Amino acid sequence: MGGFSLKILVIVRQTPDTEAKIQANADNNGIETSSIKWILNPFDEFAVEEAVKIKESSDAEVVMLTVGPERSVEVLRTALAMGGDSSIHIKDENFGDMDSYALAKVIASKIKSIGDVDLILTGKKWIDEESGQVAIQVAEELGIPQATLATKVDVNEASKSVKVQSEIEGGQRIVELTFPAMISCERGLNEPRYASLPGIMKAKKKPLEEVLIDSIDIDELGLTKEGLGSEGSRIKVDSIEIPVIKRSLKILKGGKSDMVQADEVQKASDDLVKLLREEAKII
């Protein structure tokens, strides 16, 4: 062990499948999870892929880390099957109660205890919470620089730095970060590979460290026991609603068949513009 010239940590999260039908739970303060299929957060796939690509062209060790309940070990298996070396599961059965402020502290504290991590990669956001703040808060807690929304990553092992191209308002920007550094990954960075069968078999034998959330010294983090749960959260979900927008469903069809024919197109366009102007009052 040891002797790697570069240590990369990838933070991954388990999210509901994008097809999932979202319904409120009985308490109406979260979602009903019983029928949900869970997947590796699509944006985290870009982070895993990038780490594995860097590993393929350098002497790097890639460690996967997630926080979540028992079931979230699945995303570590997926990430290991894609090519990671080892993984860390911070187990929290009440996951979801923690706000991102506390979550960032927990993740940062674990990373500190690992030590010598050069590069941290993660997705630009979780597709469930849509928050986009954890990665940046982990960077802040660790006192390291960040580049978000990366579309190109160029590691320079010798100078211990990385050039990152990112999307910014109205354009693009290239920054150079000195290790250790945090990068959040955007679509377009790479094409994530599928886990191969041999990859999946190998993943089963790769090291998986389990850390119980209770074993993390939260006093040290400036948190209280409650701070990890919903009671002490700085922000709390009061209620959740599923928006139902009533749509008028006025579809203009052809006279002879469902489709408007070439000679009916003009009238259909006129009618649509009239509806948008006079009924919807939108143009």
Place this chain on the structure above:
Amino acid sequence: MSEIWVLVDTSQGKIRNVTYEVLTAARKLKEKNGATVAAVYIGDSAGSIEGDLGKYGAEKVYKIENPALKEFNPSAYAHALSEIIKSHTPEIILAGNTLQNQDFIPRVASKTSAGLTLDAIDIDLSSSSTLQVKRYRYSGKSISTISYHDVKPMIATVRPNAFKPVENEVSPEVVSESPDIPSQDNIKVLETKITPKERPELTEADKIISGGRGVASSENFKLIFDIADSIGAAAGASRAAVDSGFVPYEMQVGQTGKVVSPNLYIAIGISGSVQHYAGMGSSKVIVAINKDPDAPIFQKCDYGICGDLFEVIPALTEEFKKLS
């Protein structure tokens, strides 16, 4: 007296519209708690922005200026704002949910032990001191109401277009601040490229026209750009159109693309998948043009034409042009 701060967003030296929207949102809170609404500029040189900010109700304008803040750097901006927060202790801080703000405000929240929510679509006070915001989760699939608990400051970013800017002219007091900025050796900006935009930004546009796989080629997307230009709309796309290489990823709308809520969304040659809908389902009026009468989008739109887009779009573009 307690203060509500609104961060000033600028683009090429001009104050962006989202700043006026957020100032309007801040005044809604002021009606309940009587706080002072203050606008906060961070950069190298504010110039005389107070006139424009005063028009939308900024009673105070903080100018946080330092040459080191000329170019955006998340660590430096977070440091500057956090220092000023610590000395003035505002209760509530609001900002537009722009990429730049999303990039440094989470650091501010960590530095000041604040409560933070991003991308609010509505804000309110549930008591004189508790901020309450609504935001989407799972893209457009659900809306959460979130309250802050015993925490100061309470910070939220507000989605562009969520509030309509309303003028309310006051004459602001100006406060100048120039915090020391520690040098940032671990991050260096090598290059910034701003591409002049031909059309409005997707996330800020009030009208969007998107094309999908049905548009069939990169060349055909000219039809989408033309019709978008005829009503000053932004142009978007489905993931199938992006994956087929018709247009770049920046144009993708959906759960893994941009999440938008314009007043008018026109989907052309788009079937209406769950993932696409998650990104635009909160639009006020949805129009679909599709040749398949059974396309799922026809079950969740307001208006539609069932027809061949190559026939319908040129005709509709001409009709739109007549409007102006």
